[in-house]
Amino acid sequence: GVAYLAERGRIAKGRTSAVIIPEPLNVDRICIGHRGVYWFEVTARGRIAHGSMPFLGVSAIDGASRLLQIARDELMPKLAARRTAMPVAPPGACHATLNVNGIEGGQRVDGIQTPCVADLCRVVFDRRFLLEEGFDATRAEVEDLVRRAREASPGVQFELRDLMVVHPVRTPDDSPLIAALQSSIHRVLGRAPSLVASPGTYDHKHVARIAGVPHCVAYGPGELELAHQPDEYCRIEDIINATKVIALAILALM
Template sequence: MNEQLALAVRRRTDDLVALTSDLIRFPTVNPPGDAYTPCCEYIARRLKAKGFATQFVRGTGAPGDSDRYPRTNVIARREGRSPGATVHFNSHIDVVEAGEGWTVDPYAAVVKDGKVFGRGACDMKGGLAASIIAAEAFLEIYPDFPGAIEISGTADEESGGYGGVAYLAGKGFFSKPRVDHVIIPEPLNKDRICLGHRGVWWAEIETRGAIAHGAMPFLGDSAIRHMGALLHAFEEELFPALDAKETRMPVVPEGARRSTMNINSVHGGQTEDFFPGLPSPNVADSCRMVIDRRFLIEEDISQVKGEVVSILERLKRERPKFDYSMRDLMEVLPLMTEEDAPVPSAIAAGIREVFGKEPEYVISPGTYDQKHISRIGHLHDCVAYGPGILDLAHQPDEWVGIEDMVQSATVMAMSLDVLLRGAAPPR
């Protein structure tokens, strides 16, 4: 083990806790996108003091971007003393709403029992703090390193990343020759390397009918009943077929190694905003459903869509007056970085040294910002690795372990040593 790097990280334990706590205290809740700018300014001040050049990039025109809620991103870069590769640590700064059920203030960053509690502690401000500490420890030990180190804090990952990594990737911030290797410190356990994610297809399906008086429904045509027929067909045909598909991808948890579909929402007929009045006696002439289909690397996107369309078309042939429309909302293909690529190899070497064991290679059941780096930036040497337990994300009393952060930061620092200096520890 590189004892110098490990000790340099360990000496910064109190600083790591303080940095994580400071980041949690920015209530960067998305939606709507609160406190992005002050959080990015804090990160910039911290890294500028360590010799990084910093810049702010607003995701102008991205969903949710406004003068009240600007999609602010910060990118910091520290050049080495000689040419070489660039390693980029990317973390999202946004968090989901706190919700109910907390026993501590979600934005007070309570430290107790070897943990830091707060919204975003695990997902993923602990990872952001660990990457900063890793870089600072590396710079202390190897000030004359070749290449460059970048660290970013980006917007909107929780809502798709369009004002953050997607926007930046479109501007060339995640492409060669600027960047060669990317590590995303998402919380997937300190001894795991996440190589990618399943695919996702979101779509809205609308069934149509004809409005009529609720006392004479036979004069109309209920779009809700048509949607019910579709839901019944999904239950009888599609869901069993999806459950029979299994992937070679090491997706966690086990249940996500099969194809899945979630019914996100169903809306039809009278709205619920009629109080304190009464509902109108109408037959619903429209019903809308949003589906969230997660698919495997073995499945083609045209096949995924075709399974749904074939059911819709059959109902149109067999069910009187059945009519529908469908529109795509989001489409992301599955991706999986090879285990022997430079970034996962470097992280694996660090895990062997710090934990004395082989890493577990996993695939995320849901997508994260790696999709934009691969699809838009065309940069494929990218994985997720960071402290924290994924199951704690978005939960009440979310926390990240202090020792987990220290150990993960040590792995990250050793990965920098491998990727920038070529100092691979022995297997």
């Protein structure tokens, strides 16, 4: 994909003047960047025992439950109080967030009896951090979360593993690429566009971090609120208008 092209110099500063990435962010909006992403996994390890004598074991699931409780009751309210100056859409995504993407522990298969105290439980988290927070502070906060869960769970060992890190990016508002798109959107749609930032991440990170190209935005048809949903769609009219907008912007930059 884009990372492959950037790593091999096909997209590069001095070779590429600007990049427009088609993304479903509505045809009257220009996306100038995105929040940061930190996916991580916490593994809790207890001690197995027969399920009829749980007092002889240490439940990894109980340890993971304490981790989740501390995250929900203490960390998440702190994140909700933080707000970025970036124009992230929708408004709820202007805050730092933490989501539990998945949890696995104990009996895995229905119908197969495993009368045991769970000695292993894994939890995968999705932390979206703000440009103002930075990754180092974000990870330190997660390390503190794991430390507190360890202190509250005697006999349970916790291991933190990084899965993915994406740093926030933002294209300056005075970029000539943004100006060209603003003009072409006004010409095609008859109204001024708004500048937004994406709640998720997209290929902008590769263009900025690997290729070093400063002028990059996302623009295209489709509704952001429908992203990753089973009924995601684009209106034909929006596809046509977005095509016109991109073509006019490219001509203006040539």
